Amino acid sequence: MAKHGRPPMIGGAVYKRKNSMTWQVRYKDQKGEWIRESAGTADRQEAERFLRDRLDARDEGRLSVLLRSKEFTFNAWADWFLERRSKPPFRSPGNHQQNLNALKFLRPAFGHMALADITAEAVEDYLAVRLQSGRRVRTKFGLELRGTIKPATAHQELRILSHILNVAVKQKVLGTNPCLSVEFPASVRKTTRKPHYMSASEQARIELAAPSYLRNVVIIIAELGLRYRKELLPMKKNQVDLENALVHISDSKTATGIGDMPLSQTAREAFRRQIEETPGSEYLFPSPKQNASKPYMTNLRKVWAATLKKADVPYFAPYELRHTFATRLSAGGVADHMVTQMLRQSDADVFKLYSQAKLGMMREALAKIDRQANERGISSTHDAI
Secondary structure (H helix, E strand, O other), X not given: OEOOEOOOOOOXXXXXXXXXXOEEEEEEOOOOOEEEEEOOOOOHHHHHHHHHHHHHHHHOOXXXXXXXXXXXXXXXXXXXXXXXXXXXXOOOHHHHHHHHHHHHHHHHHHOOOXXXXXXXXXXXXXHHHHHOOEXXXXXXXEEEEEEEOOHHHHHHHHHHHHHHHHHHHHOOOOOOOHXXXXXXXXXXXXXXXXXXXXXXXHHHHHHHHOOHXXXXXXXXXXXXXXXXXXXXXXOEHHHEEOOOOEXXXXXXXXXXXXXXXXXXXXXXXXXXXXXXXXXXXXXXXXXXXOOOOOOEOOOOHHHHHHHHHHHOOOOOOHHHHHHHHHXXXXXXXXXXXXXXXXXXXXXXXXXXXXXXXXXHHXXXXXXXXXXXXXXXXXXXXXXXX
């Protein structure tokens, strides 16, 4: 016993309330104020373990974040995320729609849970159930379940859940992201198609089969890597400076996408042709329809598919021309960080996605090797020896 009475309680204590089977804990926070919580268990050892975790969090400065994560349910945080981090200008309308679609399945599983209660085990259980669920198909008779969903669908939901929780960690309402400890239980390689690299021979056939404006689109994106729907098609002619070989990108998917881009000679000629072919319009690619909702083209899907079929090239999305741009830069020896800057990406890891088609370009280069010349060189070397 201390001289002036009972010593102060430093570690905290576990106790039970009257007529309750659940253990409670009490301890002091960093400011010396008492915190009382339910340990959520009837086992004393588990309650003592819960108390130790709280004391460790206090000593490491994580207690306030841990307590805040108990206040937010996943539903409440998802609402905040959709309003503050999902809509433009943070994300494109397409990404916002993807988040909404994923939350249709994430909310029933995690919506009622506090952020702190979402564990790696809970996420893995969700994925196991989700991978066995039926694929919803809209028909004239309504929604029908056919087969099971692709692993890539569940993987995208995991990616979106992880992003939502990462934002919670950055906003200090969650200590750690449990998704970082989750191992996806299926392979997505067989269901996720790699981006297509457009070879030089394919580009020649596409340009030959394409209408003039689409030919210019192909050349510009392959030379500059512009996003065709957000950056190129809505572009006005006053954004192109042919004299100084610059193009100004005034609107983009992300803030890092806005800025000036230098023009190669090939891209400069494509811009010049497109300007000359569209007199009387302020837009580079004016809409051919008089009653169109927007004064410029908004989609190339039909004409693109028809052109690829005519050119006898397997279908790939127009956006993948951007992958070709990144792949050609990388294969040409441009440093990865510079390729990332020319793609105008804020995340360097995204470059790996755009350049993974490099293997196709390597095969194309190997096919051009003059093997007879190599053999002649080897023979002359042997003769000299």
